Amino acid sequence: MTYLMQALQARAGEFISLRRDIHRHPELAFEEHRTAALVAGKLEDWGYAVERSVGGTGVVGTLRRGQGTRRLGIRADMDALPIDEASGTAWSSVNRGVMHACGHDGHTAMLLAAARHLAAEGRFDGTLHLIFQPAEEGGGGALRMMDDGLFERFPCDAVYAMHNMPGIEQGRIVLREGAAMASSDYATVTLHGIGGHGAMPHRAADPIVAAAGIVMALQSIVARNIDPLQAAVVTVGALHAGKANNVIPASATLELSVRALDREVRQTLERRIRALVAAQAESYGVSAHIEWRPGYAVLVNTPAETAFAREVATELVGADRVTLQGPPLTGSEDFAFMLERVPGSYLLIGNGAGDGVCMVHNPGYDFNDHNIAVGSALWVLLAERFLVPAGETRS
Ligand SMILES: [Zn+2]
Numbered sequence: 001m002t003y004l005m006q007a008l009q010a011r012a013g014e015f016i017s018l019r020r021d022i023h024r025h026p027e028l029a030f031e032e033h034r035t036a037a038l039v040a041g042k043l044e045d046w047g048y049a050v051e052r053s054v055g056g057t058g059v060v061g062t063l064r065r066g067q068g069t070r071r072l073g074i075r076a077d078m079d080a081l082p083i084d085e086a087s088g089t090a091w092s093s094v095n096r097g098v099m100h101a102c103g104h105d106g107h108t109a110m111l112l113a114a115a116r117h118l119a120a121e122g123r124f125d126g127t128l129h130l131i132f133q134p135a136e137e138g139g140g141g142a143l144r145m146m147d148d149g150l151f152e153r154f155p156c157d158a159v160y161a162m163h164n165m166p167g168i169e170q171g172r173i174v175l176r177e178g179a180a181m182a183s184s185d186y187a188t189v190t191l192h193g194i195g196g197h198g199a200m201p202h203r204a205a206d207p208i209v210a211a212a213g214i215v216m217a218l219q220s221i222v223a224r225n226i227d228p229l230q231a232a233v234v235t236v237g238a239l240h241a242g243k244a245n246n247v248i249p250a251s252a253t254l255e256l257s258v259r260a261l262d263r264e265v266r267q268t269l270e271r272r273i274r275a276l277v278a279a280q281a282e283s284y285g286v287s288a289h290i291e292w293r294p295g296y297a298v299l300v301n302t303p304a305e306t307a308f309a310r311e312v313a314t315e316l317v318g319a320d321r322v323t324l325q326g327p328p329l330t331g332s333e334d335f336a337f338m339l340e341r342v343p344g345s346y347l348l349i350g351n352g353a354g355d356g357v358c359m360v361h362n363p364g365y366d367f368n369d370h371n372i373a374v375g376s377a378l379w380v381l382l383a384e385r386f387l388v389p390a391g392e393t394r395s
């Protein structure tokens with residue numbers, strides 16, 4: 001075990017307690033007041049310059065050392081989910097209907113443990129920005145912080161984040177260069193026809209038949225417009241129309257979920273959905289309105305920054321506990337927006353594998369506290385290697 005790992009292991013108890021305290025008091029998106037205050041207070045105690053209320057409840061802690069001009073950003077998310085906890089742990093949520101079911105309590109604790117160590121004995125030269133983000137779970141907290149001038153006020157040459165992942169052995173670090181998580185967009189299609197008697201369809205313009213035609217036509221996009229080696233999803237998850245068997249309704253609505261692992265594929269999906277819906281509607285004599293709601297972007301890890309993180313992870317835990325190129329995930333993550341602005345990489349850390357593993361967003365889930373030492377050691381080593389003091393060479 002390296003000296004660094006030993007040092008963080010020795011202090012892990014304090015941060016496991018902190019993690020459990022945050023777990024016991026989960027807060028939903030943009031309501032992370034207690035968590036943000038706790039984070040800001042700790043950072044200030046350790047000598048960080050702290051900025052509160054960045055993009056709502058976000059917190060940024062900055063530590064400068066030496067004359068180095070390089071600037072590193074590390075991001076943790078702080079929000080919980082609207083889930084009734086059933087983990088059975090002694091540190092279960094006291095906020096009914098709210099739960100840290102995605103391990104953001106652990107991400108926050110790992111970054112705080114790293115923050116304390118870096119302030120106390122970190123060997124680095126340059127600027128460290130620790131970004132504690134609100135509202136990752138669908139609220140787009142990353143965008144809110146960026147709209148609030150995150151990267152203008154705290155410029156970064158690279159930015160990193162890490163998420164725990166059940167089903168992967170505890171402490172294994174998984175990296176991936178390129179597209180790693182999917183974009184997710186949503187569309188509501190409203191068809192307006194002419195209602196009428198079910199016995200006289202020629203006197204009506206039936207939106208149900210048009211909707212059925214559209215559902216089938218949409219299937220051809222993934223089959224015929226997307227490169228078979230690319231991934232794409234077009235799902236019609238809801239179709240609402242009509243109330244009675246002898247009445248042709250005047251309107252119908254469809255709800256679509258659209259995902260891609262490539263920025264161009266994402267654009268193609270939107271373009272083809274719009275074109276098909278318009279042409280199909282016209283062919284059935286109804287009008288169509290599409291409300292397109294862009295969600296999270298494709299998360300793309302840049303090559304150089306991912307390679308750098310691989311070196312750091314391998315140095316820390318050894319090559320046999322690092323997956324160099326993991327599979328992409330169809331889930332979405334708003335760190336994607338930060339990576340559209342600043343090069344960087346999104347890492348996974350195994351939360352444990354085998355029987356009884358509980359997936360994130362499950363009421364029985366809990367963050368694996370063994371990861372506090374590993375995850376925080378990884379952040380410390382990454383910062384020290386990225387902001388390497390003058391006279392020492394970057395390994
Ligand atoms: Zn989640």
Ligand SMILES: [Zn+2]
Pocket residue numbers: 102103104136163
């Ligand atoms: Zn999460």
